[in-house]
Amino acid sequence: MGVTKTEHFTEAQNATALQLKALAHPARVAIMEYLCEVNSCICGDIVNELPLSQPTISQHLKELKNAGLIKGTVEGTAICYCIDENGIAQLQSYFNQFATRLHDKKQCC
Amino acid sequence: MGVTKTEHFTEAQNATALQLKALAHPARVAIMEYLCEVNSCICGDIVNELPLSQPTISQHLKELKNAGLIKGTVEGTAICYCIDENGIAQLQSYFNQFATRLHDKKQCC
DNA sequence: CTATTTTATCGTAATATTGCAATATAATTA
């Protein structure tokens, strides 16, 4: 055992879980917030900003990219990572809809 | 290695990551959506709704509760679990603020 | 008190994640 039973859940539920999983680590939250904060599009000086090794940062960036939360474009020898507004918009929409549906129906506890 | 370096990130970043981690599994997304959908406050018939064993559901409920996303009240031999609107409000606010800050600064990619 | 019902916990196997040193790859420069 120990393997998530994705086949039993809806596509949407699996997709949502994957997107949230990409943000379910403080380093990746920190990367997203840093990319959001920095005006210009910042490349691998995330490595200088965070107290993690270059391979570890690279791995976290890969996960964020796979989840559609950031995108990277080659820029000389460096790579320019920026936030993918689409991914954020999806999460924003998910929680806004959730909250709306929640207020429609009274909670009992 | 293999242990998350929480001490290097801000309290807020760690808290956000923990909350998102609680939702980073399709079963827990499904539980939240089920609790949201069901008008009355539903107890352990989540077990009947989802294709997972009772101990597994119980474990997932515990994680959601620890993260402040649901709350449970004893009701006879059963337990009534409902969504904690506070937790959802926090996540909703996080992504709304993130999106707002994002639109203020131009992205380059 | 005993049985029943409902939920939680324990123990454990299978798998996934995290982090980094070492190394590889890709683009540029000399």
Place this chain on the structure above:
DNA sequence: TAATTATATTGCAATATTACGATAAAATAG
């Protein structure tokens, strides 16, 4: 082409997560 710079990949050890059978605990009913 060779050296340099920036990033990615590999391999591995430590730890965490997922799932469930077995069992315990809590509340009620008889």
